[in-house]
Amino acid sequence: MTSGDEVRPEDDEVWLDDDAGRLVRPYTVTAGRTHPTVELDMLTLMVSVRLSPALDVEYTRALELCRTPTSVAEVAAHLRLPTAVTKVLLSDLVERGVMAVQEARIAADPTDRALLEALLDGLQRV
Template sequence: MPPGGDPADDEVWLDDAAGRLVRPYTVTAGRTRPSVELGLLSLVVAAERPPPGVDPEYARALDLCRTPTSVAEVAAQLRLPVVVTKVVLSDLLDRRAMTTQATHIAADPTDRALLEKLLDGLQRA
């Protein structure tokens, strides 16, 4: 700290060149297991009335999810590992600040013709 500088100036948590200066797992207090099972393609959407006084990452997740958004997209936008993002989202789901929406499968996963094409493509790769 420069002489006569303010100690609060030392509390920089984001550096443009270095990125986030707080370890991702401090966001979740070290928790690595979400309380709700979420897949990468699970869609989440913020509730109409978000809870007051949430941490910055939680508030940002709510802002990102004004429309249905996948877990993968939220993780990318927050620049957090997927497992940390899942914990954040599950915390918001537990607080009823967010809901999940069912994802629709575009094709029947038991369609024999589709499975044969998939197997054929995998064997060629």
């Protein structure tokens, strides 16, 4: 739109694509915010505590995706949103009390010498 263009009501219509669904710029999902208020990385597991009415579509979809523990990266992929946007969205849900961060469980001691030697041996065989 150029500076001389007039804003028309139809410009505010929702754009739809048959395959992609609603076409919205990622920053509009988070109202322009770019930093989450809760520290999350791509592997952080998120889990819904309860569903909440009157949320935007992306928030509702995130809650539904996280009925079982789901990583931030998986949520971003399913929502087709950048990870940074997804982190803001998820941190908003944590602040509202409808989403929780689930601590990751380490399956093995990362300093176990026998395990590290077996891993190194397996890598050298490849």
